[in-house]
Amino acid sequence: MTRVEGFIATFALLILLGASIPSNAQRPQQQGKQRGPDQQQQGAQQPKQQGRGNQPAAQQQQRNPNQQPAVQQQRQQDQQHQRQAQQQQVKNQQQQVKNQEKAAKQQQQQRSRQQQQVKDQQKAAKQQQQQRRSQEQQQVQNQQRSSQQQRQQRAQQQQKTQNQNRARQMQRTQQQQREQQNQQRQIWQQNRASNWNSQHRSWQQRGGYNGYRIPDTYFRSNYGRNHWFRIYNLPFMFAGGYPRFQYGGYWFNFLDPYPEYWGNNWYETDDVYVDYYDDGYYLFNRRYPGRPGIAISISF
Numbered sequence: 001m002t003r004v005e006g007f008i009a010t011f012a013l014l015i016l017l018g019a020s021i022p023s024n025a026q027r028p029q030q031q032g033k034q035r036g037p038d039q040q041q042q043g044a045q046q047p048k049q050q051g052r053g054n055q056p057a058a059q060q061q062q063r064n065p066n067q068q069p070a071v072q073q074q075r076q077q078d079q080q081h082q083r084q085a086q087q088q089q090v091k092n093q094q095q096q097v098k099n100q101e102k103a104a105k106q107q108q109q110q111r112s113r114q115q116q117q118v119k120d121q122q123k124a125a126k127q128q129q130q131q132r133r134s135q136e137q138q139q140v141q142n143q144q145r146s147s148q149q150q151r152q153q154r155a156q157q158q159q160k161t162q163n164q165n166r167a168r169q170m171q172r173t174q175q176q177q178r179e180q181q182n183q184q185r186q187i188w189q190q191n192r193a194s195n196w197n198s199q200h201r202s203w204q205q206r207g208g209y210n211g212y213r214i215p216d217t218y219f220r221s222n223y224g225r226n227h228w229f230r231i232y233n234l235p236f237m238f239a240g241g242y243p244r245f246q247y248g249g250y251w252f253n254f255l256d257p258y259p260e261y262w263g264n265n266w267y268e269t270d271d272v273y274v275d276y277y278d279d280g281y282y283l284f285n286r287r288y289p290g291r292p293g294i295a296i297s298i299s300f
């Protein structure tokens with residue numbers, strides 16, 4: 001706006017200068033009129049002959065008053081054209097300033113749009129990153145949920161197997177139980193030690209256990225000192241010179257006679273459990289805590 005004010009001041013100065021020029025042009029005419037009477041008096045005193053000789057000059061003076069208005073009119077037109085040109089120049093300069101201001105405003109708007117675009121892109125990138133994190137977390141949760149469901153299904157299957165085994169055990173008739181008891185009584189009497197300390201061997205003495213091993217997870221869920229049972233109502237058979245019984249889906253084979261200090265009907269009255277001790281599997285009697293167990297092997 002400072003440039004526009006400068007142009008307007010320049011234009012006003014030119015107008016003032018143009019207005020002063022006609023007034024200066026009228027001064028010679030006024031001086032000529034003042035001198036007119038003196039020259040006429042002098043002309044009257046001169047001889048008529050001289051008047052005759054100056055007739056062309058008088059005629060020229062008579063013509064000059066007719067030419068002076070035309071010159072002044074031409075000057076005024078030139079000044080008017082000059083003022084119009086100056087005004088047009090000022091308008092052009094004002095329009096140029098407006099165009100520059102408009103261009104600057106457009107550039108500012110463009111920069112603002114670019115900044116907003118950058119902000120929108122950053123916001124979109126942040127949203128995409130948050131979405132990826134959310135999807136990854138959801139995927140991890142789904143995997144954990146699936147693993148938990150699989151564990152629950154395995155546990156339910158194991159429980160189902162145990163229930164089926166118990167159901168099969170309960171379905172046996174009393175006659176079968178009596179027959180088994182009589183058979184077990186005879187077999188157990190035949191496999192009772194007279195001096196168990198000298199008649200049994202530990203797995204360490206046997207060179208270590210090399211048979212089938214029950215998976216740790218299943219073993220902890222079904223065996224150990226907290227999972228005791230009684231043998232007399234379990235599947236039972238005699239093979240290889242020693243008795244064997246089935247519990248929890250596995251067959252357990254006796255490798256030594258049972259101690260002589262165990263009762264005659266211990267397999268009916270005593271709670272026993274299978275545990276892995278030191279170097280192999282053993283059958284322990286809860287009635288005799290702290291006493292060694294009988295070495296046993298495992299098969300399907």
